[in-house]
Every structure is written in C-alpha cells, then in structure tokens.
Amino acid sequence: MAGVTRVVILGGGPGGYEAALVAAQLGAEVTLVDRDGVGGSTVLTDCVPSKTLIATAEVATEAGESGELGIAIGDDVGVDLARVNGRVRKLALAQSADTTASVERAGVRIVRGTGRLAPGDRVVVDLHDGGTDEFVSDVALIATGARPRILPDAQPDGERILTWEQVYDLDELPERLVVVGSGVTGAEFASAYNALGSDVVLVSSRDRVLPGEDADAALVLQDVFARRGLTVMSKSRAASVKRDGDGVVVTLSDGRTVEGSHCLMAVGSVPNTEDLGLQDCGIAVDDGGFVTVDRVSRTSARGVYAAGDCTGVLMLASVAAMQGRTAMWHALGDAVRPLDLKTVAANVFTSPEIATVGWSSAAVEAGEIDARTVKLPLATNARAKMQGIHDGFIKLFCRPGTGIVVGGVVVAPRASELIHPISLAVEASVTVDQLARAFTVYPSLSGSVAEAARQLHLH
Numbered sequence: 001m002a003g004v005t006r007v008v009i010l011g012g013g014p015g016g017y018e019a020a021l022v023a024a025q026l027g028a029e030v031t032l033v034d035r036d037g038v039g040g041s042t043v044l045t046d047c048v049p050s051k052t053l054i055a056t057a058e059v060a061t062e063a064g065e066s067g068e069l070g071i072a073i074g075d076d077v078g079v080d081l082a083r084v085n086g087r088v089r090k091l092a093l094a095q096s097a098d099t100t101a102s103v104e105r106a107g108v109r110i111v112r113g114t115g116r117l118a119p120g121d122r123v124v125v126d127l128h129d130g131g132t133d134e135f136v137s138d139v140a141l142i143a144t145g146a147r148p149r150i151l152p153d154a155q156p157d158g159e160r161i162l163t164w165e166q167v168y169d170l171d172e173l174p175e176r177l178v179v180v181g182s183g184v185t186g187a188e189f190a191s192a193y194n195a196l197g198s199d200v201v202l203v204s205s206r207d208r209v210l211p212g213e214d215a216d217a218a219l220v221l222q223d224v225f226a227r228r229g230l231t232v233m234s235k236s237r238a239a240s241v242k243r244d245g246d247g248v249v250v251t252l253s254d255g256r257t258v259e260g261s262h263c264l265m266a267v268g269s270v271p272n273t274e275d276l277g278l279q280d281c282g283i284a285v286d287d288g289g290f291v292t293v294d295r296v297s298r299t300s301a302r303g304v305y306a307a308g309d310c311t312g313v314l315m316l317a318s319v320a321a322m323q324g325r326t327a328m329w330h331a332l333g334d335a336v337r338p339l340d341l342k343t344v345a346a347n348v349f350t351s352p353e354i355a356t357v358g359w360s361s362a363a364v365e366a367g368e369i370d371a372r373t374v375k376l377p378l379a380t381n382a383r384a385k386m387q388g389i390h391d392g393f394i395k396l397f398c399r400p401g402t403g404i405v406v407g408g409v410v411v412a413p414r415a416s417e418l419i420h421p422i423s424l425a426v427e428a429s430v431t432v433d434q435l436a437r438a439f440t441v442y443p444s445l446s447g448s449v450a451e452a453a454r455q456l457h458l459h
Helices: 016-023 040-044 049-064 081-107 184-196 215-225 317-331 361-365 382-385 420-428 434-437 446-455
Strands: 006-010 029-034 109-118 120-127 134-135 139-142 146-150 161-163 174-178 199-203 231-233 238-244 246-252 257-260 262-265 268-270 303-304 346-348 353-359 372-377 393-398 407-414
Touching: 006 016, 006 109, 006 134, 006 317, 016 029, 016 040, 016 139, 016 317, 029 120, 040 049, 040 081, 040 407, 049 081, 049 184, 049 262, 081 109, 109 134, 139 317, 146 407, 146 446, 174 184, 174 238, 174 246, 174 257, 184 199, 184 215, 184 346, 199 257, 215 231, 215 353, 215 361, 215 407, 238 382, 246 262, 303 317, 372 446, 407 420, 407 446, 420 434, 434 446
Parallel strands: 006 029, 006 139, 029 109, 139 303, 161 262, 174 199, 174 262, 199 231
Antiparallel strands: 109 120, 120 134, 146 268, 238 246, 246 257, 346 353, 353 407, 372 393, 393 407
C-alpha cells in the first residue's frame, strides 16, 4: 500500500478512537492499540458509569421533592444499589461494544495489548494473548489517559476505601459516605449519593466546594447541599484514611477525625505515561508527567502527537476527542483549526448542574477581559415555577463595544443542555442582540437565556 500513511494510536479512549475514525476517513492505515476496552476509562470506569449513576440519583431527587407538585410517593424513596450498579456496568460495556463496532466498521485494526514507543518510528505491543508485536508508524498518537491519584496514607482497598473507579462494585448503599475532595468528581459523587439516601460528608481543603468553578454557582450548590442534609467540611485537609472494622476513619491535618462506613477518594488524577518510551523518543513531559503538546496536539518529537487526559490540557472527554481529531487533521494534511479552550463547554453533573463556556466571572473581575455581565435567577422563570425549580440562574458575559457573547454560566437541572445556545454564540461570535432575537418556546428555561441577552442590549 505505497503512499498510505500508517497511523498507530496508543489508547482506545475518546482521544484515541475519535482520532482513529478521522484517520480512517482520510485514508490512512490505522492501528489502534487498546489495553482495557475501546472507550477507555471514559466509557468503562469514569464518565459513562458516573453519569448513569447520577441519572438514577436525579430520578430519586425528583421523586423525593415531588410533593410540591402534588405527587404523594411516601416518606422514603428506596434504592437498590446492586441493581443500579448492575445497570451501570451493563451500560458501560454496551457503550464500549458500540464504539468498538463503529471503529471496526471504519476499517481500523484493533490490537489488544499494551504499547510503547521505540526509536525508529516503531511501536512495540505486549499482546494480551501473549508475545509481542511491532508496528512501524508514520504518525503516532499517545492517548493513554489518566488514573485516580492515590495518597500514600489513603490506600484504596476496593471495599471501604474507594476510588471513583471502584464504587460500582458496591451492592449496598453506604450508610455514611465520606468524600475526600471537593472538585468536580467529589462534588458529583457527594451529590449523587446524598440523593440516593446516604449520609454524606464532603471534606474540602478549600473554603468552598468546586473551587475551580464560578463562585456564584458554587454558593448555590452549597446552599442546596445544606438544605438536603449534606455536610461540607471546608478548609479541612485529609491526612490519612484507615480501615476500622466495617468502617473507615478519616484523620484531618489538624487532628480531627471523621468516621464513616465508606470513604471515596477524589483527589485528582495522574497521567498514564510511565513505560511508554517517551524519554527515548525525545518526547517532553511536564513535572506532573503529562505529555507536553501544542494547540494542534503535537509533542516535541516529529510525527508523534498526544491527546486526552495524558496531556493534562483540560481533562474532559470532549476535549480529548477534539485533540485526537485535531491531531489527525493536522498530521494528514486536512483543514485544521488550533484548539481554543475558550470555546469549550463544561458541565458539573451535580443537582443542580453547573455548565460553563467561554470567559469566566473570575477573569472578568480580574480585568483579563472587559465584559458586561447579567445574572438572572431561574426562580422568576415561568417553566421553572411549574417544575418546582427554585435554585439556579443564567449568567451571560458580552463585550461592551460590540455586544459579542464571550461566556456564560447556567445553574439548573439539565444545564448541560441549556448551555448549548450560549456555546454556539461564543463559537460564532454572536451578539446579544442576535441571541435575543432568536425565538424561544414559552414557557421554557431557555427563555431565560434570551431574556439575559435582552438585558445586555446596547443602547
């Protein structure tokens, strides 16, 4: 097959399989080296499982708070965690199978094993079935992902001390769950298990939950947590977590202790970049072990790209997928636009959800960009009243001279869906007047997006 570009991809997560699909579409000969299952941790142990669990938690929340709408269900909503987690695992495997099938239909060769780069544009694979295989690559992509960070004095045992990859093996709902870490992962699981009926304590080393998110949004979530009986221990750093019979003891750095039946560790991720031959191939990594890439996913080595969590750029499945696609567009000579993180929409799947895109309130307040801001509470929205929604808001940012939308925040049920018109506005440099002129359904939550835009009209 003279003239065909040989692409070898290490890792079958979103960065890897999306890159494989693009490379195959552009006529390359593509080999995808997959260690754990196509879809990677996103599909098998992280995003798909957690959001499936959260979907059950959403139903439990709606049922528990439906009395206002005149629905009588009873004092308690029962949750069968064994059935919930069985469904979680089943859906994850089904999604992996669907992704595998789509990759194979595209003509991609899938090799089951663990790969590493070698000098001379080679990729060596230790095969799952035994032995090794070797491939020559014109283009290589590293998409090996990341794994939960483990603290030396908080070693998971898979029974009582858990990472977010291990919670789906539980058959019974934790009576008292201590969640260590108040970032996105910690907040999501704390919110979900609280809705499912666990007594939840969230240990936060910072002064509030979600320290990296919009401050107004985080305050709304903290108020909701408090109302629902979820305990947040702010400015409390966990020093150790130890098993104590059928429970756990979390010792804080100031000597206080927190007891629980289970502990979930959510203290960040570390990249899967060991034993990949990076140093031998001249591929630079940062102090945290993340592969250094530019905005078109190139590493420091010719012909080698990287995508996804192993780069640490922005640890979202959507960003991993875009990095992988961008790498192949660039490597194979197609039209490409460098990654722009200011157009990335992100969502925290708590209850309520928190969705963001573009420039943030913190950046505006720090003077990094000159922007006008409006924030509308959802409590005045007619559809929100009908559905019994009391918490949340729509926030928009626009440039003062042109009215171009440069960012937004949505705090609401299904904020992940409501953020899309704002994402389109940011991506296409739409003005607030243009956004306001687009028809919205009445009544609808999206009507508040248009109303926020109207309030930013330039006189």
